[in-house]
Amino acid sequence: SSGINAEYGDCEAALQLNPVYMKAITRAAQAQLKLGNRKNVIAWCDRALAIDKHNKDMIQMKVKALQKLKEEERNERKRAAQELKERRKNEQLLVAFRQRKLNLYIADEEDETAEERDTRLLESLKCSSHGHVTLNEENQLVWPVRLLYPEHATSDVIQQFSEVHCLSDHLSYMFPPGGESPEWDTDGEYTLPKLCVIYNSEKAMVELNKESSLLELLMQHNILIVGGVPTFEVYVRGSDSYNQNVLSGS
Secondary structure (H helix, E strand, C coil): CHHHHHHHHHHHHHHHHCCCCHHHHHHHHHHHHHHCCHHHHHHHHHHHHHHCCCCHHHHHHHHHHHHHHHHHHHHHHHHHHHHHHHHHHHHHHHHHHHHHCCEECCCCCCCCCHHHHHHHHHHHHCCCCCCCCEECCCCCEEEEEEEEEHHHCEEEEEEEEECCCEHHHHHHHHCCCCCCCCCCCCCCCCCHHHEEEEEECCCCEEECCCCCEHHHHHHHCCCEEECCECEEEEEECCCHHHHHHHHCCC
């Protein structure tokens, strides 16, 4: 761009000696075109057309510059509208979190304002490979929920778990009575009546009511949500894994 700026400077110098020097005006317009300065291109085209209104090259250059300028302005309006929409969605999410008094994990940083902390929280929620929490039209939070099966060292992710739904709603679909079992459940033990869902708080193993809504569970047990993904462990009641992990850890 330094070479283009030098060329543009030469054009301006020439026009100081001869303000109607068409070749210098044309080159100045072309230099501004290369630099992407659409408004300056239009101004130079207008200057040329004031001298020669039938100059086809300058007419074409102005038309193209106007088209490009309108396209850029349209894209800028779209970008600004998208940013505003995203900002409003983020504000609504933060309000929803505060109203529910949810326990969302975020590492502390010194000398951080509340606004900076909120921004960091929102960014952390969108980093998960499992999806991220959203607020639907009914003002309900919809979470990605991770279910761990420690006995089989595997897991599932329910990507859209509305806070008004119960664990049993999803588990009955995932493990239907008389239905096909997952490949890892070779003995067909994972059926809804046998399943026990645990929140492992690292201090205690808390058995959750499968008929309570997700929101009730998150609030009642002050469940720590790490990475924006509520995570629970699923066991078959009475199994060796249940006895070793849940009964001994509760």
